Amino acid sequence: MSYDLVVIGTGPGGYVCAIKAAQLGMKVAVVEKRKTHGGTCLNVGCIPSKALLHASEMFEEANHNFETLGIKTSKPKVDWKAMQGHKAKVVDGNVSGIDYLFKKNKIDVHTGVGRVLGAGRVEVKAEDGSTSIVETTNIVIATGSDVMPLPGIEIDEKTIVSSTGALELEKVPNRMVVVGAGVIGLELGSVYARLGAQVTVVEFMDKILGPMDADVSKQFQRMLKKQGMTFKLSSKVTGVQKKGRALEVTVEPAAGEAAAETMDADVVLVAIGRRPYTEGLGLAETGVELDERGRVKTDAHYKTNVDGIYAIGDVIVGPMLAHKAEDEGVALAEIISGQAGHVNYDVIPGVVYTSPEVASVGKTEEELKAAGVKYKSGKFPFSANGRAKAMLHTDGFVKVLADAETDRVLGVHILGHGAGELIHEACVLMEFGGSSEDLGRTCHAHPTMSEAVKEAAMATAGKPIHM
Known part of the structure; x- marks a missing residue:
């Protein structure tokens, strides 16, 4: 059987690209070396780490804040086996969700190691060593990234x-x-x-x-x-x-x-850090160009120098983020189908899932200074936010950076509880070219943590109320 599109790799970029392409009417197949889909993110990255992160935060909360809140309990203990069980259950639920979506969108799955033999041909090597050839009009390399080794130190995954x-x-x-x-x-x-x-x-x-x-x-x-x-x-x-x-x-x-x-x-x-997973894919033999860091070279439409071969996600230039790969997957599916897919790389949020969280989108002050851009900034601390006080989460602040002349928001940086959720109103604002005054004049429900974002915007455009 011949396909319109074959995607090698079913991580966030690959599986999203495959689903979007199928929704646009293409006959799609995916090639995945793992027995489960979702790539590093769902199997051994974003999702399992957040399960353990949440469990550890609840343990910390019970140890340090319950008594202050008037909750009396015996001293909590860590049941590591149960914590790992929670993590595994979360991973399984997400992975099975992708299986369902592939079936729903009539996407064929080929399990094995994918290798590009040339434009329109992909070899799939199964676990038992057998090989098969999949023919297609378009190929997408979405194989993600791998762990960057430390010279002289051997990782045994035990100690x-x-x-x-x-x-x-x-x-x-x-x-x-x-x-x-x-x-x-x-x-x-x-x-x-x-x-x-x-x-x-x-x-x-x-x-x-x-x-x-x-x-x-x-x-x-x-x-x-x-x-x-x-x-x-x-x-x-x-x-x-x-x-x-x-x-x-x-x-x-x-x-x-x-x-x-x-x-x-x-x-x-x-x-x-991590490095792009581009070895053993047949790219050199096919003539696909890589840069000095092993990333696949592409044009603005994710096309390589070989007709019919594209690449997205961690294997190309840009931040190695699951959501960046997802957006590229959608954009590429649209481009291949003849539409105008696009990703705004100035509005790709980054989140550090710690306690408290760190989140940012757009430019930092250091980047603006280096580029010679005149800007103004405003900050607002969570210690002055009513909801933060009620929740005992007063650490951190919101910083808004805007163009000194036009007031257009150029960057937002948040350190504090729930920063990974709060950052997205800044993303929407920046996607539509909004100003700090736009954000400061937008009504925010009270009492919420998001009021700190509004106040930081007010501090940028003029003066905050609660400082």
Whole structure:
């Protein structure tokens, strides 16, 4: 059978692209090496980590806030097996949902490793070694990304783990060293810190969450230190040795001649980033061009240099985010069907799912200064928000950045409880070119956390009421 479209990879970008293409009338097939769909995100990334994150937050809440709220209970304990069971149930529910959507949209599934043989031909190698050829008019590479290894340190997914192994630990470790203070390292490190582990984060740069707004980064680090996490910035891990049941971690300055130091750990989490999964797909043999970082080169319509072959998601340039891949999947399906698909890369939100959360969209102050853009800013703290006080979640703030002349909002940065939900009114505003005055004059229900967003916008356009 020949298809209009074959998508290799059923992560957020791939499965969404396949479904949208089917909805637009195309005959679609997907190729997936896993036995379950959803890619890294649903199986060993976004979804399982959020299940553990929520459980750890509830444990923290019961330990520290219940008594203040007038709730008396016995001291809570961690049932790690039950927590893992909750995580597995959440993953299974999401994965089975994709199975249902594929059937509903009449999408054929080919299980095995996909390899491009040339324009219009994809080889599928099954687990038993057998191969089959799938013919199609269009091919989409949506194979996602893989863990970036740390030179000289072998990940065994038992004691030296990637994010995948960190989700499957046999127990909560007493001591954990996290290599990398990016999104993944801080999310998973904070989960184990809340559950009782002593967590030390080693970061090569001089700040956590490198690309994030500097104000957010500084205040967020102070919050995490207050929660018990330790940070070694401008440092690098140069070795991990097994010493009996423990690990000896060697840490050196990122630059300079200062002496190395060692620390003991039960688990080391390597979270220094991810790299595009483009090896073994037959791209070089087919003539598909890659850049110096192994990403597939595409034009503005996700087309490679080979006719009929496209790429989306983590394998192409841009932030490695599930929702960015999803939007690209929809846009590409529309483009292939003859419509005008488009993604606005200036309005791609980023969220760090910690406690409290960090969320941002658009430009940071540092980026605006570097570009020579004249801007104005406004901030509003959650400590002045009535709902935040009632919920005991007064840490953090909202910052709004707008063009100095036109007042058009250029960036919004939120540190605080529920930031990952609050950021989206900024996304809608920016998608339609709104101003800080537009946001400040929009009625917000009282009392809500979202009023802090309104007040920050008012501070940008003029003056806030409650400060």
